[in-house]
Amino acid sequence: MEFLSPGEAWPPPSEVERLERYHANRLLFDGRHELVYRDWSRFLRDDGALAIKLVLNWHRRLSTLWGDLLLGEPPRIHAGDSGSVEEQTLTRLITQNRLFSVAYATVIDASRYGVGIFKVRSDGKRAVIEPQNPSCWFPVVSVDNLHEITAHVLAWPVEATVTGLLGKQRKKYIRVEIHRKGEIENRLYELQDTWIGRQVPLTTLPEYASLPQTQRTGVDGFLIVPYTTIETSDAPYGPDDYSDLDSIIQEMECRFAQISRILDKHADPSMYGPPLTGLDGDGDTMIGGSHYIAVQPGEQTPGYLVWDGQLEAAFREIDLLMQQLYLLSETSPAAFGKLEGGIQSGTALQRLMLAPLKRAERIRQQLDPALRTTIQTAAALEAAHGLNNAVPLPNLTIEWQDGLPIDETEATTVETQRYAAGLTSLEASLRRLYGLEGEALTAEIERIKAERAVSAPDERPRITLDDVGGAGGE
DSSP, X not given: OGGGSTTOBSSOGGGHHHHHHHHHHHHHHTTOGGGTOGGGGGGSOTTOOOOOOOOOOHHHHHHHHHHHHXXXXXXXXXXXXXXXXXXXXXXXXXXXXXXXXXXXXXXXXXXXXXXXXXEEEEOSSSEEEEEOOGGGEEEEEOSSXXXXXXXXXXXXXXXXXXXXXXXXXXXXXXXXXXXXXTEEEEEEEEEETTEEEEEOOXXXXXXXXXXXXXXEOSOSSOSEEEEESSOBTTXXXXXXXXXXXXXXXXXXXXXXXXXXXXXXXXXXXOEEESOOTTOOTTSEEEETTEEEEEOOTTSOOOOXXXXXXXXXXXXXXXXXXXXXXXXXXXXXGGGGTOOTTOOOOHHHHHHXXXXXXXXXXXXXXXXXXHHHHHHHHHHHHHHHTTOTTOOOOOOOEEEOOOOSOOOHHHHHHHHHHHHHTTSSOHHHHHHHHHOOOHHHHHHHHHHHHHHHHHHSOOOSOOOOHHHHHHHTOO
């Protein structure tokens, strides 16, 4: 915890590179590429002034792709039997916290920053689950294992107006939460330019006056649950999706802008011909926005030194850059809606989406335990605070979806074959096909059985008087 001592630099020198990367990636996600790609001027006018700004925001499109594949179809989460107290508690936690929207936000963070973070807290009435900005997160790890976190430090700057001996003045502070297993410590420091000032009481700012310096959570674990897209042995942070693609996307933006500038230059060419009335003193005038150059008989015709190349070379380069973009991002044209010739079946779409589905599965392996731990922590926090209808949720199961549109015809055929072969039950087939649960699923099963009983033919053998007589004949 030495980095929180008065006199230490803020932000910590070891975290500056990470925080700068976070800031740049946030600008890229927001489409502010001109603030990150500083050498755009190489395709601009000679004076260096901006002539064209063309933004291809692949960064945001890529991040939302993983969110759509993982949570576009919300997973089915179960904590017990239908109608049980555990299941009701789970449904309430998911609904009140808009859990899947929160999880979607953490997937976006995991893509652009390399880490997504859930935070659990209590508002006195219920457990609150919310996404935590990774820029405020400073994990304290064991010297023997970088993945063994001993404390989660959340720290962010706060600016407020305070009244002192010199009257009212604006001052900057650092608000700190230190999350350890079972407790949270609250601190407040003065911020002096780029270094930490003295620690001051929480009562210095009215909004923190009611906070205890240390509070027990009643939960055995942390209230902060981070996860990374890729886990490595030498860092507690994961790699972001943007760093490997920046040079490719910047080159594509420059190339598109150059093509646009060339087309604009040749869209309104100048004219020349015999002298006309109404010319200015220099012998030329504006016709249709372009220059008209008067040429006297016998004079040499003016001309341009033009590039006789073809734009096909530029388009070919863009195609090659797009191929590298797909390879490095582990995506495909189909992932972004570019379907050549259409898709004949859901199986064909899955083949085209093999690379992004594999990447989504890798992220899911990290997200699944984090989401499960977050829900269990929220339930344990409510139970520890004695909130009404609060029970622990020790047994959670999550059924993830692939995020692809369902081919109803193909899915029905597959389930019919499974059921006919005795490889699945009617209940399991209906759950997979229509997502039915609980009473709705039971009612549908009973309805199908009743309709089958009415429409099924009477298979009992029919006995006639002739059959009886024949049986006792000669």
